[in-house]
Amino acid sequence: MATTRWATLMRYRGTKNRKYLRFERNLAELFGHASLYAIHHGNVHVIVTVIDHGLSNLGSLVSALTHLGHETRFAQSTGDIEGARVLILPGVGSFPVAMEALSRKGYGEEIRAAATGGNSKILGICLGMQLLLSSSDEGGGARGLNLVEGVLERFQESGNLPIPHIGFNGVRAPINSELFAGLPPESDFYFVHSHRARAVPPGVTAATTVHGEAFISAFEAGNVYGVQFHPEKSQGNGLRLLSNFLAAEVK
């Protein structure tokens, strides 16, 4: 295995080559069947541009993308975003601080242009998803990138409802969802957040999760995708969702 090059192995994809089949068995044994999805769908070596605004632990995201056979580049300048076909906007921390960091680097306008230009697609993860929406009441309030209409508010304190919302919780996705293709109608993902969107405009495909009340846990609007949870921390479900995003056609 160690001496067989990736490119050589990939030539045998879909055949009954013994070395290749052993490789698939090893992969499935190690990481679950979700890991085979990317290979079967031929989206090997997608170059993913990750927009790092300096506040995120990106190790596991990069590790997941590498594991699925893709290449990660970090945006170092506005030009890197302009030229990128596949963008991921991750993020943890505070909404106003992250928006300020994006504006300071001039990334905000570039992300908007890339997401609406018809040549790229973007996935926002956790705070990254929130930044794609219109505004948040966090830290005194701030405007977002407004690629999809939606307002973020802190979870309402009520009874014993834990805030932040931390841990695995079910996500109910509509049948026409691209992100959740191949997953059960309700599948579990790992969440860490205190603010949530309760509504997106009609026409936007939205998945929901219940924590006290139902909120928007994922959305898909053209080339703009957002997930409130962390796919890179959600075992096989997360790997499948990332694969689905990378396989989705740019519209």
Next chain:
Amino acid sequence: MKKRLIFTLLYESGHFVLSRNFRTQKIGNIGWLNKNYNFARVARYVDELVLINVSQDRDFDEHFRETLSVLLEGVFAPVTVGGGIRTLTDAEKLFASGADKILLNRAIHENPTLIADLATKYGQQAVVGSLDVSTDQETHLVVTNKATTPGSTVNLQELLINGYLGELYVNSVAKDGTGQGMDPGIIDIVPSISSVPIILAGGAGKPTHLAEAIVTPKVNAVATANLLNFVGDGLQKAREEMRVAGVDLAHWI
């Protein structure tokens, strides 16, 4: 919210160890772990991982972080890391090595300011308080410094009121490493004002012990550090047993 099954790995001076009533026994290093068990596969059956550096000698901190990076390759689950965190810089280095959350024990008693600072910088959800609970008759007492020193819950109350802790990891000193079953009674030590999730640890020797303890209403998660009993297919079996018992656990493909 789903209930959680957590695997805890204890590291001491270059090796993974078993702990019994806080006395440790060397089991093997990362080479041993990877040679005998496929760790990424083991990790697929737990909701989260906890890694604790129990080395007395701080010279091993760097090796611990290197071990962490290697161990977490191919692990796509949340990771909590603890042990030897005295400063913000110590925590920063662990976050950079793959930690999503930081576990603090002695700091609750000796340096609550550090916990406040960590929560302010990384958010409450990134800070887990660890309590070692000693039991005499029916009385529970928080102890610290590897169970050698009695502690109080005054600082803990304050930290919880201020929202500086996102979770509590509660370990039974008496049950630790015995494999005789868990003691959910020790969570009485958690101040009643707290609504943060509670992880119960100590005493699980077989899957049934975990399945029995997780149904306790206030217990959100159960953890085992029993390396030899669970690193094979023990966690997979524990997960299946809990599911059969109707415990609401996450499911993934």
